[in-house]
Amino acid sequence: MKYISTRGDRTLRGFSDILLEGLAPDGGLYLPTHYPQVDAAQLSRWRGLAYAELAFEILSLFIDDIPPADLKRLCDATYTEAVFGTREITPLKPLEDGLVLEALSNGPTLAFKDMAMQLLGNLFEYELARRGEQLNILGATSGDTGSAAEYAMRGKQGVRVFMLSPHGRMSPFQQAQMFSLQDANIHNIAIQGVFDDCQDIVKAVSNDLDFKRRYRIGTVNSINWARLLAQVVYYFAGYFQATKSNEELVSFAVPSGNFGNICAGHVARCMGLPIRRLVLATNENDVLDEFFRTGHYRVRGTAETWETSSPSMDISKASNFERFVFDLVQRDGARTQALFGEAIALRGGFSVSPDEQARIASFGFVSGKSTHADRLATIRATWQASGVLIDTHTADGLKVAREHREPGVPMLVLETALPAKFAATIEEALGFAPEVPEALRGIESLPRRCEVMKADVGAVKRHIERHCTA
Ligand SMILES: *Cc1c(COP(=O)(O)O)cnc(C)c1O
Numbered sequence: 001m002k003y004i005s006t007r008g009d010r011t012l013r014g015f016s017d018i019l020l021e022g023l024a025p026d027g028g029l030y031l032p033t034h035y036p037q038v039d040a041a042q043l044s045r046w047r048g049l050a051y052a053e054l055a056f057e058i059l060s061l062f063i064d065d066i067p068p069a070d071l072k073r074l075c076d077a078t079y080t081e082a083v084f085g086t087r088e089i090t091p092l093k094p095l096e097d098g099l100v101l102e103a104l105s106n107g108p109t110l111a112f113k114d115m116a117m118q119l120l121g122n123l124f125e126y127e128l129a130r131r132g133e134q135l136n137i138l139g140a141t142s143g144d145t146g147s148a149a150e151y152a153m154r155g156k157q158g159v160r161v162f163m164l165s166p167h168g169r170m171s172p173f174q175q176a177q178m179f180s181l182q183d184a185n186i187h188n189i190a191i192q193g194v195f196d197d198c199q200d201i202v203k204a205v206s207n208d209l210d211f212k213r214r215y216r217i218g219t220v221n222s223i224n225w226a227r228l229l230a231q232v233v234y235y236f237a238g239y240f241q242a243t244k245s246n247e248e249l250v251s252f253a254v255p256s257g258n259f260g261n262i263c264a265g266h267v268a269r270c271m272g273l274p275i276r277r278l279v280l281a282t283n284e285n286d287v288l289d290e291f292f293r294t295g296h297y298r299v300r301g302t303a304e305t306w307e308t309s310s311p312s313m314d315i316s317k318a319s320n321f322e323r324f325v326f327d328l329v330q331r332d333g334a335r336t337q338a339l340f341g342e343a344i345a346l347r348g349g350f351s352v353s354p355d356e357q358a359r360i361a362s363f364g365f366v367s368g369k370s371t372h373a374d375r376l377a378t379i380r381a382t383w384q385a386s387g388v389l390i391d392t393h394t395a396d397g398l399k400v401a402r403e404h405r406e407p408g409v410p411m412l413v414l415e416t417a418l419p420a421k422f423a424a425t426i427e428e429a430l431g432f433a434p435e436v437p438e439a440l441r442g443i444e445s446l447p448r449r450c451e452v453m454k455a456d457v458g459a460v461k462r463h464i465e466r467h468c469t470a
Pocket residue numbers: 111112113144145222255256257258259260261262312313393416417
């Protein structure tokens with residue numbers, strides 16, 4: 001399998017070549033040249049496999065430059081009951097009326113990002129050892145991504161993590177999760193500023209090509225193809241648990257921000273997994289809901305990006321969305337370049353043509369939006385009807401899932417975080433605080449490793465230099 005860019009560069013690259021990369025050189029995102037097709041016989045062979053085995057089978061269709069025995073070992077080491085809490089790894093929890101939660105958030109940081117990031121940590125360590133190289137991951141986080149990356153990379157050979165976060169602005173639980181890590185290769189930097197200041201520093205450092213090369217700076221953001229690929233697996237795993245035969249269809253509802261999670265569902269559907277609908281749910285930051293309803297994509301500015309009680313979906317543009325649009329315009333790289341490389345830069349957005357808009361339905365997408373009041377009501381109703389406590393992001397997914405339910409088609413709602421991470425809103429909805437899982441109880445009182453710094457690019461660079469030569 002080879003990979004190409006969404007913006008017209010058709011140079012063929014192997015999986016290992018793009019594993020450690022961010023954007024393609026032409027500014028596009030990487031996608032496989034085609035989606036491998038899975039027929040009913042193949043689905044039948046996969047039904048009943050353990051999660052790690054299923055992961056190996058699916059990844060093997062997209063990765064041909066890692067020896068199978070090595071890839072198998074990496075999958076086995078990643079998807080274990082010890083790390084993800086259950087033998088199923090992503091167990092289903094039935095709610096009422098044909099609605100089912102698929103639990104993706106029982107990994108080390110209690111959010112679905114662990115599903116992909118844990119594999120990425122093992123893939124990075126493997127590939128860097130094979131090349132005899134090192135990588136310094138520089139990132140900015142306002143919560144889930146940073147902690148998922150740190151828990152995946154902690155103690156890994158050849159990798160250091162420098163993670164910037166806005167000083168004093170993450171939830172106390174999120175701060176404790178990151179800052180209590182004592183591993184020597186993890187460096188927390190709290191920047192005196194807001195999230196955008198952190199992101200600007202990451203951009204400035206990455207734009208200094210000489211520095212970037214000298215210190216081997218890389219990223220782990222959600223446009224990384226390996227992260228997306230790892231997420232394809234749990235659509236298959238959810239389907240096999242929810243059905244008895246390959247004639248049955250299911251729908252998935254996905255709380256969405258940067259379009260990474262649901263894009264993996266799009267890939268699974270294109271491979272032939274019998275998915276009827278992909279239900280995209282946004283919060284008040286409804287860039288994507290607007291697109292799927294109107295065919296008009298308008299990037300928001302900072303002043304129009306709301307801070308909500310489902311903060312991991314607070315986005316102004318959806319960084320993975322370009323992958324879907326590339327498929328929507330029938331893989332026309334010049335057209336994708338005109339939309340993402342030009343129209344967004346010049347006009348802040350674009351509208352797809354009527355023909356293209358008509359094609360959206362053939363990809364199974366529908367959408368909806370959810371507000372703070374909807375989250376509170378959904379958390380309350382679910383607790384009362386089923387005795388299941390859900391987090392704020394999952395509540396957005398469930399609210400929109402109800403609007404698109406169809407008789408006879410199970411609707412799997414992806415649970416993207418545990419309620420313990422967003423205790424304040426749970427208290428507001430129910431009047432009591434959610435339980436914190438055993439392994440994380442008391443982390444607020446552990447010793448912390450974190451450097452507080454001014455929002456200054458030079459200071460951050462010197463910090464990286466010091467720790468790379470040491
Ligand atoms: C990151 C995240 C999302 C959004 O996922 P995307 O892949 O960006 O669409 C939703 N919920 C939670 C809890 C998250 O951490």
